[in-house]
Amino acid sequence: MTSENINAAHELAGNYIACWNETDGARRRVLLAQHWTPEATYVDPLMQGAGLAAIDALMAAVFERFPGHSFTLKDGAEAHHGRLRFSWSLGPNDHPGAAPVVEGTDFAELDEAGRFVAVTGFLDKVNLP
Amino acid sequence: MTSENINAAHELAGNYIACWNETDGARRRVLLAQHWTPEATYVDPLMQGAGLAAIDALMAAVFERFPGHSFTLKDGAEAHHGRLRFSWSLGPNDHPGAAPVVEGTDFAELDEAGRFVAVTGFLDKVNLP
Numbered sequence: 108m109t110s111e112n113i114n115a116a117h118e119l120a121g122n123y124i125a126c127w128n129e130t131d132g133a134r135r136r137v138l139l140a141q142h143w144t145p146e147a148t149y150v151d152p153l154m155q156g157a158g159l160a161a162i163d164a165l166m167a168a169v170f171e172r173f174p175g176h177s178f179t180l181k182d183g184a185e186a187h188h189g190r191l192r193f194s195w196s197l198g199p200n201d202h203p204g205a206a207p208v209v210e211g212t213d214f215a216e217l218d219e220a221g222r223f224v225a226v227t228g229f230l231d232k233v234n235l236p
Numbered sequence: 237m238t239s240e241n242i243n244a245a246h247e248l249a250g251n252y253i254a255c256w257n258e259t260d261g262a263r264r265r266v267l268l269a270q271h272w273t274p275e276a277t278y279v280d281p282l283m284q285g286a287g288l289a290a291i292d293a294l295m296a297a298v299f300e301r302f303p304g305h306s307f308t309l310k311d312g313a314e315a316h317h318g319r320l321r322f323s324w325s326l327g328p329n330d331h332p333g334a335a336p337v338v339e340g341t342d343f344a345e346l347d348e349a350g351r352f353v354a355v356t357g358f359l360d361k362v363n364l365p
Contacts, residue, residue, distance in 0.1 A: 152316040185358045187281040192341065192358045212321065214343040214356070227343070229314045229321045 116186035119221055120193035123213070128177045130170050136163055143223040151211070151228030175200050176208065191215040194231065209233050245315035248350055249322035252342070253309045259299050265292055272352040280340070280357030304329050305337065320344040323360065338362050 122142040129135035139159045148157045149165060156162045176199050184193035192214050196207035210232040216225045251271040258264035268288045277286045278294060285291045305328050313322035321343050325336035339361040345354045 150317050150319070152314070155317070183360065185281070187358075188279050188284070188356075190279070190343075190356045192343065192356075212341070214319075214321065227317075227319045227321075229316075231312065 112186065113184070116184040116191060116193070117180070117182075119186060119191055119215075119217065120180050120184040120195075122221075123193075123215070123223060123226075124178050124180045124195060127166055127169065129166075132163070132167065135166060139163055142221075144218055147223050147225065149226045149228070151213075152230055173197060173208065179207075186217075189217050189219070191217055206234055207232070208235055241315065242313070245313040245320060245322070246309070246311075248315060248320055248344075248346065249309050249313040249324075251350075252322075252344070252352060252355075253307045253324060256295055256298065257306045258295075261292070261296065264295060268292055271350075273347055276352050276354065278355045278357070280342075281359055302326060302337065308336075315346075318346050318348070320346055335363055336361070337364055 122138075126135060126138045126142060129138055136159070139162065143159060143162065145159060146157065147159065147162060149155060149162050154165050154168070156165050176197055179196050179198065181194040181196065184191065192212065194210065194212040197209040198207040199205050209230065211228055211230045213226055213228045215223050215227075218224050251267075255264060255267045255271060258267055265288070268291060272288060272291065274288060275286065276288065276291060278284060278291050283294050283297070285294045305326055307324050307326050310323040310325065313320065321341065323339065323341040326338040327336040328334050338359065340357055340359045342355055342357045344352050344356075347353050
């Protein structure tokens with residue numbers, strides 16, 4: 108990839124992570140409307156949803172399950188042909204050096220505007236306290 | 237995942253790797269017909285194809301580009317909801333300990349029989365000689 112492509116992939120994945128990290132429901136729904144299509148779908152080994160209200164509810168459930176935690180995008184996001192792949196970790200905000208509780212890799216399909224159409228999540232490591 | 241799921245994911249990904257490693261065209265086309273749907277699609281940053289004849293040609297092109305090399309499936313294949321994610325390396329057959337020339341992660345959609353319907357490949361590392 109060119110460095111331009113790498114930056115674009117990292118920015119797209121950053122938009123996604125920003126949604127998952129927005130604990131304020133009203134602000135999160137603004138981000139969702141901006142970065143996902145209305146009929147977007149999400150599925151991972153533990154949960155799934157279709158449409159922004161359902162995806163918003165999934166995100167809210169993660170905040171309830173892991174208060175004081177947030178997602179960090181790892182290096183290595185890659186995009187081509189409207190598909191995006193990136194890896195992330197979920198760890199405690201107040202212990203930035205602590206081992207993540209969950210790490211994963213997500214695969215996404217994007218529309219021409221760079222909005223998320225379909226996301227499939229995979230879990231690379233689960234290290235629950 | 238349960239160990240049963242892990243084994244199933246590893247076996248599905250193994251079917252895929254076996255196709256890429258079959259240098260005999262006739263035998264490869266038998267494997268393709270067995271493990272992919274007729275209208276299957278493949279796309280990675282460098283090449284794409286739709287239908288088994290096109291995918292067969294992509295595989296043949298890789299053998300021409302990297303004679304004496306083969307693909308190895310890494311641990312960590314994961315499957316859920318008809319989707320599969322796995323990582324692989326491509327390295328020389330006669331130097332099993334040598335650094336791979338390419339490493340990647342592929343994402344696939346499967347039909348109910350476990351046949352590959354759509355594959356998107358991503359490159360994790362490229363270390364061409």
